[in-house]
Amino acid sequence: MKKHLFPLLVLSFVVMATSVKAATVIDYRYTDASSLSQxxxxxxxxxxxxxxxxxxxxNIITGLDTMKKADPxxxxxxxxxxxxxxxxDTYDGINHFKEGANGAPSGKISGKKNLVATYNSKIDVAFMKFCFVDVSADLDALWIEYRDAMEELESTYPNIKFIWWTMPITINGSQDRDSFNANIRNYVNQNNKILFDIASIESHDPSGNAIKDSGYDAMYSGYTDDGGHLNTSGQARAAAAIWHLFAVTAGSGGNTVPTPTPTQTITPTPVPTGSTLSFSDILSCELSEYIVDLYNLGVVSGYADGTFKPDNGVTRAQMSKFIVKAFDLQVNTGGTKFPDVTDMSAELNTYIQTLKNLDIVNGYSDGLYHPNYIVTRGQVTKYIVETMNEIIGQDLTELGLSSYFPDVATNSTFYKYITVLTTLEVDGERIIKGYSDGLYRPDEDLTRAQMSKIVSLSREYLVSAGYLQ
Structure with missing residues (x-):
């Protein structure tokens, strides 16, 4: 069984060695890795x-992994x-971290600096990236902070190659983000830096045509399912460009344009196809990729008004649907039903009864299920872990793991479940993690976005371990 244990923080930057005499820009012209020699x-x-x-x-790491599996x-x-x-000391390659939080880009910069201070003797190349949601910050001030931090790092660690990045974009143009990216491009060109222009890579279609929205760079809709994160096509494009970047930092070329530069034609942003973008309220949600994942699996469908309402709480009835559908549980409607769910839809009755028959959910002391009660962050860990136990045929809580959240006491009802989900990883991402203050807040209401992440990663863990298709 493949285990994903003890996740690491992911940093948004990469480091390598040697000096570059002229600016090197990896942009939309370098998205075909087949031009690179062995x-x-x-x-x-x-x-x-x-x-x-x-x-x-x-998303980019996933794209690199897909390329690796297709042609190792x-x-x-x-x-x-x-x-x-x-x-x-054992491996060459990419060690990645998640220092800082979306919407708080200064923390990503300080996290990057701390990481380099820790690993500087080990690395050749370092870089970090912002997220498209960081556009909400004061970008003029952020540009100065980013520039000064990069210059300080380059001066302090001259044997590391630091890669500058533009800010990723979305299908909606942004004057502030365009201005921020223009500052980076101009500075890189004037000061002989290396730039990975993710915004350029995202804002050109496969033929090299520039995509604009209201006159500003916009992501080509074929590269995304939710308007901001990269789908399979977008992942492949960015991953190929990363290989060109690494060829450059290794000093072995890699910056030869594989095909003639096409004439850039400004085109209107194509209307995204597919219902994943019908959720009009998830683009700014940092967990939207998990919502889209569950939508594509047929697990969630949203509300009649076309929204997902990611910040709404998850009811016990909704939770039962999430779990039964996501984990492909065999429906079992036999046995005595909770008396307070009989007037609910037949569909929700089916999900609730299935979990009841598996002893994953129980009623309250009054004998009722209370389907409209909101699930807490502690309760969801019990439901998820007991579902995983049912599928695996093993009690994961008997692994003797420990939780490090100061607000989760060892005698807490949910302690053993929280420890399991904070330990299991999928591609370096813990299934659950706490807030920036180090707390888990088990009694806090669980949001629909948070539920989507926990369910999506737990399901992916079981798929990678061979328990689900």
């Missing part, structure tokens, strides 16, 4: 890279989310 790829994969990121960075001879590369400083 020698260039072999040299590229030998570097020790540090990458600090959040969800779009995870060309695109094999070690990738790990690990805080073990000795990892670089």
């Amino acid at each position: 020698t260039e790829l072999d040299n590229a994969r030998k570097q020790d890279v540090l990458f600090n990121h959040q969800s779009v960075g995870s 001879g060309r695109y094999s590369i070690s990738m790990k989310a690990s805080q073990d400083i000795s990892w670089y």
